[in-house]
Amino acid sequence: MKIASQLMEQIDNVAIFPIISMGIFITIFVLVVIRAVTADKKFVERLF
Numbered sequence: 001m002k003i004a005s006q007l008m009e010q011i012d013n014v015a016i017f018p019i020i021s022m023g024i025f026i027t028i029f030v031l032v033v034i035r036a037v038t039a040d041k042k043f044v045e046r047l048f
Contacts, residue, residue: 008014
């Protein structure tokens with residue numbers, strides 16, 4: 001783990017990566033929730 005920490009310290013602006021990944025996760029999560037809420041009832045019944 002020490003090697004990984006040393007490598008990450010050498011990368012400029014490494015703190016931006018967690019922010020970007022959280023933004024991508026939240027965006028996809030919100031889109032999936034919107035899709036689930038607005039899904040056609042017949043489509044959902046076909047899935048189950």
